Amino acid sequence: xxxxxxxxxxxxxxxxxxxxxxxxxxxxxxxxxxxxxxxxxxxxxxxxxxxxxxxxxxxxxxxxxxxxxxxxxxxxxxxxxxxxxxxxxxxxxxxxxxxxxxxxxxxxxxxxxxxxxxxxxxxxxxxxxxxxxxxxxxxxxxxxxxxxxxxxxxxxxxxxxxxxxxxxxxxxxxxxxxxxxxxxxxxxxxxxxxxxxxxxxxxxxxxxxxxxxxxxxxxxxxxxxxxxxxxxxxxxxxxxxxxxxxxxxxxxxxxxxxxxxxxxxxxxxxxxxxxxxxxxxxxxxxxxxxxxxxxxxxxxxxxxxxxxxxxxxxxxxxxxxxxxxxxxxxxxxxxxxxxxxxxxxxxxxxxxxxxxxxxxxxxxxxxxxxxxxxxxxxxxxxxxxxxxxxxxxxxxxxxxxxxxxxxxxxxxxxxxxxxxxxxxxxxxxxxxxxxxxxxxxxxxxxxxxxxxxxxxxxxxxxxxxxxxxxxxxxxxxxxxxxxxxxxxxxxxxxxxxxxxxxxxxxxxxxxxxxxxxxxxxxx
Ligand code: AMP
Numbered sequence: 001x002x003x004x005x006x007x008x009x010x011x012x013x014x015x016x017x018x019x020x021x022x023x024x025x026x027x028x029x030x031x032x033x034x035x036x037x038x039x040x041x042x043x044x045x046x047x048x049x050x051x052x053x054x055x056x057x058x059x060x061x062x063x064x065x066x067x068x069x070x071x072x073x074x075x076x077x078x079x080x081x082x083x084x085x086x087x088x089x090x091x092x093x094x095x096x097x098x099x100x101x102x103x104x105x106x107x108x109x110x111x112x113x114x115x116x117x118x119x120x121x122x123x124x125x126x127x128x129x130x131x132x133x134x135x136x137x138x139x140x141x142x143x144x145x146x147x148x149x150x151x152x153x154x155x156x157x158x159x160x161x162x163x164x165x166x167x168x169x170x171x172x173x174x175x176x177x178x179x180x181x182x183x184x185x186x187x188x189x190x191x192x193x194x195x196x197x198x199x200x201x202x203x204x205x206x207x208x209x210x211x212x213x214x215x216x217x218x219x220x221x222x223x224x225x226x227x228x229x230x231x232x233x234x235x236x237x238x239x240x241x242x243x244x245x246x247x248x249x250x251x252x253x254x255x256x257x258x259x260x261x262x263x264x265x266x267x268x269x270x271x272x273x274x275x276x277x278x279x280x281x282x283x284x285x286x287x288x289x290x291x292x293x294x295x296x297x298x299x300x301x302x303x304x305x306x307x308x309x310x311x312x313x314x315x316x317x318x319x320x321x322x323x324x325x326x327x328x329x330x331x332x333x334x335x336x337x338x339x340x341x342x343x344x345x346x347x348x349x350x351x352x353x354x355x356x357x358x359x360x361x362x363x364x365x366x367x368x369x370x371x372x373x374x375x376x377x378x379x380x381x382x383x384x385x386x387x388x389x390x391x392x393x394x395x396x397x398x399x400x401x402x403x404x405x406x407x408x409x410x411x412x413x414x415x416x417x418x419x420x421x422x423x424x425x426x427x428x429x430x431x432x433x434x435x436x437x438x439x440x441x442x443x444x445x446x447x448x449x450x451x452x453x454x455x456x457x458x459x460x461x462x463x464x465x466x467x468x469x470x471x472x473x474x475x476x477x478x479x480x481x482x483x484x485x486x487x488x489x490x491x492x493x494x495x496x497x498x499x500x501x502x503x504x505x506x507x508x509x510x511x512x513x514x515x516x517x518x519x520x521x522x523x
Contacts, residue, residue, distance in 0.1 A: 004160035006183035007190055007221035011037060011073050018201055018227030025248060026066040026232035033227065036070070041151035043074035043142075048153045050128050052105060054079030057166065059103035059126075061085045061094065061112045063234040064207040064216075067132040067142055071107065072165075072211070072220040076183070079156040081163045083178075084212035088504035091115040093176075095122040097168050101178060101382065107132060113139060160184035166382050167214055169310045178382030179310045181215070188375040189218045189313040190225055192346035196318045197281055197304055199252065201227035206245060206253040208236050213505045214314040217254055217283070238266035246275050256284035256506030257291055258445070260303075264294040265444060265467065276300035283307055283314070284506050286338065286413055286431055288438050293334035307340035307413065311397055313376040316350055317341045317411060338435075339412040340403065348374015352403050352411055357394070364406045367414055367429075371396035402429075421450035423459050428489050433460055436484045440477065442470035447500050447508045453492060462491035463513050465499055472496075495520060 003009075014023070015037040023036035031039065052058065058075045060082060062068035068084070075082040083101045085094060087109070094115060098106060099122065106123070107130040108116055116129065117138065131139040164183045168176035199205075205223045207230060209216050223230050231248045233241065236259055244250065255263075260282055264271075280295065283306040292303045304321075308314035319341030325333055343350040352360050352368040360368035377397045380388035391398055402415040414429040421428040430448040437446035445465045453459035462481075466472060474494045481490045497520060501512040512518055 004158060004183060005187035006076075006158060006160060007164070007186045007218070007225070008073065008077050008158070008183070009187075010190065010221055010225035011040070011077075014224045014227050021201055021227055022229045023224070024066045024069060024230045024232065029066060031066065033224075036066075037073075038151050039066075039146060040070050040073040040077070041153065042146045042149050043070050044078050045149045045151055045153040046145045047074060047078055047080065047105070049149065050105065052078060052080050054156045054158075055163070056080045056105075057083050057101045057103040059083040059085055059098050059101060059106045060108070060212075061087050061106070061116070062109040062132055062211075063087065063111070064211050064232045065109060065132065065234065066230075066232060067107075068109070068211050069220060069230055069232070072215065076158075076164050077155060078153065079158050079162060081166055083166045083168075084215065085168065086210070086212055086504050087112060091119045092122075095119040097176065097178075098123045098126060101166055101168075104128070105130065107142065110134060158183060160187070161379065163379070165215055167212070167310050177384055177387055180379045180382050181313055182379050185313040185376055185378065186215065186218050186221060188346050189315055190222045192315060192344040192376070193218060193222050194225065195345050196306075196320065197252075197279070199223070199226045199228055203228035203251045204231055204249055205229065206231045206241070206248070206250040207233045208241060208259055209254040209256070210504060213284075214308075214310045217281070217308075217314055219254060236262075238263055238270060242266065242270045242274050245278060246273065250275065250278060252279045252281070254281045254283070257282055257287035258285070258502060258506040260287060260291055260295050261445060264291060264298060271298055274299050277302070280304065281306055285508070286340075286435075288435050289331070289334040289338040290435075290439055292337045293330055296334070297330065303337060305337050305339070305341065307401075308376075309399060309401075311378045311391065312347070312372055312374075312399075313378070315344055316347050316370075316372045316374075316376065316399075318344050319410065336410070339406070339410045341410050343372075343374075346374075347376050348372060350411070351396070352405050360405060362405045362407050362409060364404050364412070367402050367404055369417060370399040370401045370403050370411065370413070372399065373397065421448070421458055421460050423450070423453070423456040423488060428460055430460065433462065433481075433485065433489055433491065437462060437464060437477070437481065439484070440472070440480050442466050442472040443477075444470075445500055447510065447513060448491060449510045449513050451493070451514065459492040460489065461493045461495070461513075463495050463497050463500060463518060465497055 019034040023033040105128040110133040135141040166178040278301045305319040360366040403411040450458040451461040501509040
């Protein structure tokens with residue numbers, strides 16, 4: 001028998017088995033799986049009554065709310081395609097993405113209605129606008145529609161290779177591309193996640209990660225698959241996050257390293273009273289070993305490091321813990337945990353290859369590009385066959401990430417292809433320099449980029465953000481760097497910034513640093 005693999009099947013099962021359990025908590029509202037599923041069905045019925053058909057695209061601009069979560073079920077169960085957009089983009093970006101995706105309907109959280117109204121003339125193909133929170137002229141009211149529409153609609157046949165979502169990548173360097181994720185892709189990622197990061201219906205998952213980012217790393221469906229509870233969080237500031245973690249007995253969360261840093265550096269009274277034992281999945285950028293160790297030591301949480309990209313649904317490797325790792329002293333264990341690890345059971349094959357396509361030796365030194373092939377790899381970029389062919393050339397997804405392979409087979413990312421700094425013919429890994437700079441007691445975060453240099457062609461330039469109240473001079477930082485790394489790697493210039501420019505998903509925008517537009521700190 002062959003039944004299409006789809007995360008929608010997890011929702012069917014959750015409703016049947018966990019109907020009375022809490023599915024979602026969002027501010028004061030709490031829905032059981034029965035109520036949540038009924039709301040999803042009503043939303044599907046509304047969409048169908050508005051003329052939405054299989055294959056249509058629906059754009060969604062929302063914070064982590066129950067209505068955003070409901071859309072991850074209501075839209076796909078019609079065979080339609082959800083396009084969750086990054087809410088931190090500009091109105092012009094919204095217009096471009098809505099037009100590019102050909103969305104027929106846009107739904108949005110109240111904070112974004114003005115932005116969307118300001119671009120209506122640029123999105124002529126959108127037929128309906130739905131406001132998730134409250135009525136307004138020109139907008140249909142989500143709650144009102146759901147309340148008055150019975151939960152009946154015609155379910156189409158959905159194939160596992162049908163499109164589930166289009167996720168526009170954050171665009172650190174160029175125009176975003178629409179990653180096409182299929183039902184099968186997402187299903188495989190959910191199963192793989194649960195094999196390596198097991199959860200049960202007792203788990204309470206905190207939405208620190210935006211749901212729009214690679215579908216919340218598929219946790220929009222992963223939590224439902226086990227009948228766990230989704231605890232929504234609209235804005236991540238440490239005080240709110242710690243309060244919700246304690247009040248809602250949160251047991252797990254996903255976070256980019258930048259969020260972990262902000263939690264690990266929160267005021268001591270918050271850290272001291274934080275609930276222990278929270279399991280954290282971190283990805284999106286390389287976490288420093290020091291960050292992992294701080295989170296584990298100071299908060300008593302357990303960190304699992306995972307790596308991937310939107311194009312791979314997103315997980316392609318996990319730093320799987322082995323018994324011999326647990327016997328190591330904390331610092332060494334954290335150093336291993338900071339590696340990106342090995343392929344997941346379900347993600348398919350991962351290789352690190354040189355420019356001839358040959359695998360690099362397992363020596364922990366030779367760098368190569370990470371490539372992957374498996375059931376988690378996207379079907380392509382929406383309306384961009386050229387970019388698709390380039391990314392998937394030779395039958396492998398080319399990640400553009402540069403890694404070494406250690407003798408035990410664990411990969412460690414050293415750079416992104418475009419971020420390698422070539423100084424006087426020597427390759428310098430910006431990540432390596434960054435990870436050393438953050439071990440300075442005054443430094444909270446560091447980013448290193450290549451800048452033109454008269455003598456060396458290119459030289460590293462370090463941008464650092466200091467810890468609250470810390471003071472340090474450029475000379476002290478340079479002396480520290482000279483003591484800690486090969487001299488050719490020492491940044492030629494150090495600049496102290498108020499904060500690093502980042503995308504909504506926590507990636508440092510190195511192009512902003514290169515352009516000299518970042519805000520310099522007043523010392
Ligand atoms: P995105 O598609 O926006 O999630 O970005 C994917 C990119 O983020 C990857 O290609 C990597 O460059 C980076 N990335 C994701 N996870 C990690 C990780 N664990 N370590 C280092 N870089 C990462």
